[in-house]
Every structure is written in structure tokens, then in C-alpha cells.
Amino acid sequence: MVREHSQVRAAIKSARTVVVKIGSSALTSLEGGLDTDRLDRLADAVEARMRAGSDVVVVSSGAIGAGIAPLGLSKRPTDLATKQAAASVGQLALAHAWGTSFARYGRTVGQVLLSADDFTRREHHRNAQRTLDRLRSLGAIAVVNENDTVATEEIRFGDNDRLAALVAHLVGADALFLLSDVAGLYDGDPRKGAANFIPEVRGSADLDGVIAGSGGALGTGGMASKLSAARLAADAGIAVLLASAEQATEALGEGEVGTAFAASPDRLPGRKFWVRHAAGSRGSVLLDAGAVAAVAARRSLLAAGIVGVEGRFFGGDVVDLIAPNKEVIARGVIEYDSTDLTTMLGRSTTDLPESMQRPVIHADDLVSVH
Structure with a gap:
């Protein structure tokens, strides 16, 4: 034809x-x-x-x-x-x-x-x-x-x-x-x-x-x-x-x-292709509305905008980012283990120890799923 x-x-x-x-x-x-x-x-x-x-x-x-x-x-x-x-x-x-x-x-x-x-x-x-x-x-x-x-x-x-x-x-x-x-x-x-x-x-x-x-x-x-x-x-x-x-x-x-x-x-x-399509997700990070807006604007994810953690993962793993409506909006390479991240939830960068002041996920390691 x-x-x-x-x-x-x-x-x-x-x-x-x-x-x-x-x-x-x-x-x-x-x-x-x-x-x-x-x-x-x-x-x-x-x-x-x-x-x-x-x-x-x-x-x-x-x-x-x-x-x-x-x-x-x-x-x-x-x-x-x-x-x-x-x-x-x-x-x-x-x-x-x-x-x-x-x-x-x-x-x-x-x-x-x-x-x-x-x-x-x-x-x-x-x-x-x-x-x-x-x-x-x-x-x-x-x-x-x-x-x-x-x-x-x-x-x-x-x-x-x-x-x-x-x-x-x-x-x-x-x-x-x-x-x-x-x-x-x-x-x-x-x-x-x-x-x-x-x-x-x-x-x-x-x-x-x-x-x-x-x-x-x-x-x-x-x-x-x-x-x-x-x-x-x-x-x-x-x-x-x-x-x-x-x-x-x-x-x-x-x-x-x-x-x-x-x-x-x-x-x-x-x-970013690997993060979006090839890598397996090892867990989820739950975001508030402000963090969702930051991710949508391609900014790094900070601890202040995180309200919860699901699953067990380690620094360097790929995780899903979940909006308040339970929708997966992005994926990224996480900087911290899940156990450490649970102690950082909702805290501003200046309130964290110096070893935890890096972004949770850097903008270069973030990719939307849409």
C-alpha cells in the first residue's frame, strides 16, 4: 500500500x-x-x-x-x-x-x-x-x-x-x-x-x-x-x-x-530517558502542592515539600514522585536513603544538618512522566 x-x-x-x-x-x-x-x-x-x-x-x-x-x-x-x-x-x-x-x-x-x-x-x-x-x-x-x-x-x-x-x-x-x-x-x-x-x-x-x-x-x-x-x-x-x-x-x-x-x-x-522509561522505581515520595509546582517548573526537589515516603530505597535509586491527588507526576534519582528521608520531611534546608542540605532530587535528575 x-x-x-x-x-x-x-x-x-x-x-x-x-x-x-x-x-x-x-x-x-x-x-x-x-x-x-x-x-x-x-x-x-x-x-x-x-x-x-x-x-x-x-x-x-x-x-x-x-x-x-x-x-x-x-x-x-x-x-x-x-x-x-x-x-x-x-x-x-x-x-x-x-x-x-x-x-x-x-x-x-x-x-x-x-x-x-x-x-x-x-x-x-x-x-x-x-x-x-x-x-x-x-x-x-x-x-x-x-x-x-x-x-x-x-x-x-x-x-x-x-x-x-x-x-x-x-x-x-x-x-x-x-x-x-x-x-x-x-x-x-x-x-x-x-x-x-x-x-x-x-x-x-x-x-x-x-x-x-x-x-x-x-x-x-x-x-x-x-x-x-x-x-x-x-x-x-x-x-x-x-x-x-x-x-x-x-x-x-x-x-x-x-x-x-x-x-x-x-x-x-x-x-533522563533511562530515568523515565528504563529504570525500575524503587519507591515513592509524596509531595505537597508547592513541591508539585516546583517539579513542574523543573526545579530541584527539596525536603520542605515532601509529606511522605513509601517503600525502601537507597541513594542513587529511581523513585516516583506522587502528587496530592495520588497521580505519578515525575520520576527522579534520589539522593538519600528512605530511612534518612523520613527524618527530613517538611523541613527547610537551613534546618537540616549540613550533610543533608543537598536537594533530595536535583533538577538534572528529574523527568516528568507525561
């Missing part, structure tokens, strides 16, 4: 560093497991993009789906232990298939399994970044997936769409391709009746009235997760193309298919 060429699509077409996320439904089926013919066609499209001059990182779903058939399961498992068992079988098959497919072009594949902890912990985050950068500098293609064999429900990304957006930021990508079983974004579910196709999203106003659904039988994503991932990537200054995996050649070529999302002109600095 050809779209009118635009500045957004031109940026996607010319992007030098790109991340290509491929959904489970594009690689596997309940009946046959991993479909190597489809995987080969996707590898062909990636290879063509690389030969055109782009540096490509692949985020591949499908480990659990690839393990369903070999284990004799009739449907995607719902309990954690069986999911992990299926992933342990499927991950091996998936990595081998990608390696075999790219070997046709003389390319080496490196498998990178990441957990949510690799993004929430700053040091892990840097290690993952170094690994991906080194693989690329050595000429290998990084194929990334969530480490489903050890992830628990509490520490999962939730879907590989979010993982792909975080990886795109991690490697400094210029564009993110989300390829699955949908042709793009609609304002409703086209399978359930009339729905209008949305060819381009330049801002939040273009999403008014959009109703996004959840995932299918083989995946955990769905349009809601793709839309969330696209907005997350755009927040990082990364353009996004949401398209069908069946149109991978067109998507990675001219880019005139699917729905294009414009990158935000105000790209968040790396540290």
Missing part, C-alpha cells in the same frame, strides 16, 4: 542505524513451530538494508513459539515454568535458524539475551550497550531477545515491542521497524468492522480516538504494546515504522508501507 512520501518516511529510509523488531506471529505457528522460510525472507530484507548502507540490530521474538511444537504443546503456555521450558527449547532453535539464514551471506550472528534488570540497573545497562556496540564493530549481526528462560512475571519487559524501543535507544538508532502481523495503525480493530487506517503519526493529536487491543495466540504484544513502544522510541528521538512482516522488503526499502511515527524534536538526554 503506497503512501505519500513525507519527511518522516524520508528520515526512516535514510536512517543509518536501525533496529528491526520481528514478532512471534511472523516467525512461528502453533502447528509447525518455527517457519524457516519466513525467517529467510526476513533475513533477506535485513541483508538488503545492510547492503544499502545501514547498520542493523534485530530484535527477534519467537522463542516460546518455536518451542511449542517440539514439546508437543497445543497452545502457548500460560504458567511460568512451561513458558520457560518452551523458551529454553525454542531459543536454541531460533538462534540456530538466524545464524544459518545469515550465513548464506557470509555474516556472523551474535545472540544477545536481555532481561529487564539489564535496563533498570545502570551498570547492566552500560554493559549491554558495550556488548551490542562491540558486536557491531566486529561486523556481527546482533539478534536480541528477552531472556525468557529466567525472567519472572515481575521482572519481564511484558513484550518485545518495548524491548525493541529500549534497544533502539541503547544503540543510538535513527529508526525502529516494528514488523508483525498487522499492516499498520488503525483507529480500531479492522477485524471487527470498519476501521480507518492512520498512515502517519506526527504527534499525540493524531492518536485521538484510537482504540488499541492486546496480543494474539502466539505473542504477548498487540497494537497497544506497539503503540506504546512507538511513542517511547519517538520520545527518544527515533522515528518508527509499524508494518506487516509480509511487507518487510518494502518497509526496509522505500518505507512507503505501514504507519510512520515522527521522532520527537526534543530528544531526551540519555540519563
Whole structure:
């Protein structure tokens, strides 16, 4: 489906560093497991993009789906232990298939399994970044997936769409391709009746009235997760193309298919992006109205405006900032342990010991969540 060429699509077409996320439904089926013919066609499209001059990182779903058939399961498992068992079988098959497919072009594949902890912990985050950068500098293609064999429900990304957006930021990508079983974004579910196709999203106003659904039988994503991932990537200054995996050649070529999302002109600095999107919150700080106004004005948070503390955290952790109406308005890197902070509540800076006169959260470490 050809779209009118635009500045957004031109940026996607010319992007030098790109991340290509491929959904489970594009690689596997309940009946046959991993479909190597489809995987080969996707590898062909990636290879063509690389030969055109782009540096490509692949985020591949499908480990659990690839393990369903070999284990004799009739449907995607719902309990954690069986999911992990299926992933342990499927991950091996998936990595081998990608390696075999790219070997046709003389390319080496490196498998990178990441957990949510690799993004929430700053040091892990840097290690993952170094690994991906080194693989690329050595000429290998990084194929990334969530480490489903050890992830628990509490520490999962939730879907590989979010993982792909975080990886795109991690490697400094210029564009993110989300390829699955949908042709793009609609304002409703086209399978359930009339729905209008949305060819381009330049801002939040273009999403008014959009109703996004959840995932299918083989995946955990769905349009809601793709839309969330696209907005997350755009927040990082990364353009996004949401398209069908069946149109991978067109998507990675001219880019005139699917729905294009414009990158935000105000790209968040790396540290603030990490605080907003990647880091796990370790607790909450409750604010009064004056502190809410100060945070909204991008000023540092002082103890005088804090009325309560929830959870146990330590200096250097990321915490949520809660307004009087219980809404999370911002996140930030806290300077003090929760035990120390409870002794500082509502006190002016001059009334505190010299060791506690630093801002509770410096303005440089504060970021709104909206």
C-alpha cells in the first residue's frame, strides 16, 4: 500500500542505524513451530538494508513459539515454568535458524539475551550497550531477545515491542521497524468492522480516538504494546515504522508501507530517558502542592515539600514522585536513603544538618512522566 512520501518516511529510509523488531506471529505457528522460510525472507530484507548502507540490530521474538511444537504443546503456555521450558527449547532453535539464514551471506550472528534488570540497573545497562556496540564493530549481526528462560512475571519487559524501543535507544538508532502481523495503525480493530487506517503519526493529536487491543495466540504484544513502544522510541528521538512482516522488503526499502511515527524534536538526554522509561522505581515520595509546582517548573526537589515516603530505597535509586491527588507526576534519582528521608520531611534546608542540605532530587535528575 503506497503512501505519500513525507519527511518522516524520508528520515526512516535514510536512517543509518536501525533496529528491526520481528514478532512471534511472523516467525512461528502453533502447528509447525518455527517457519524457516519466513525467517529467510526476513533475513533477506535485513541483508538488503545492510547492503544499502545501514547498520542493523534485530530484535527477534519467537522463542516460546518455536518451542511449542517440539514439546508437543497445543497452545502457548500460560504458567511460568512451561513458558520457560518452551523458551529454553525454542531459543536454541531460533538462534540456530538466524545464524544459518545469515550465513548464506557470509555474516556472523551474535545472540544477545536481555532481561529487564539489564535496563533498570545502570551498570547492566552500560554493559549491554558495550556488548551490542562491540558486536557491531566486529561486523556481527546482533539478534536480541528477552531472556525468557529466567525472567519472572515481575521482572519481564511484558513484550518485545518495548524491548525493541529500549534497544533502539541503547544503540543510538535513527529508526525502529516494528514488523508483525498487522499492516499498520488503525483507529480500531479492522477485524471487527470498519476501521480507518492512520498512515502517519506526527504527534499525540493524531492518536485521538484510537482504540488499541492486546496480543494474539502466539505473542504477548498487540497494537497497544506497539503503540506504546512507538511513542517511547519517538520520545527518544527515533522515528518508527509499524508494518506487516509480509511487507518487510518494502518497509526496509522505500518505507512507503505501514504507519510512520515522527521522532520527537526534543530528544531526551540519555540519563533522563533511562530515568523515565528504563529504570525500575524503587519507591515513592509524596509531595505537597508547592513541591508539585516546583517539579513542574523543573526545579530541584527539596525536603520542605515532601509529606511522605513509601517503600525502601537507597541513594542513587529511581523513585516516583506522587502528587496530592495520588497521580505519578515525575520520576527522579534520589539522593538519600528512605530511612534518612523520613527524618527530613517538611523541613527547610537551613534546618537540616549540613550533610543533608543537598536537594533530595536535583533538577538534572528529574523527568516528568507525561
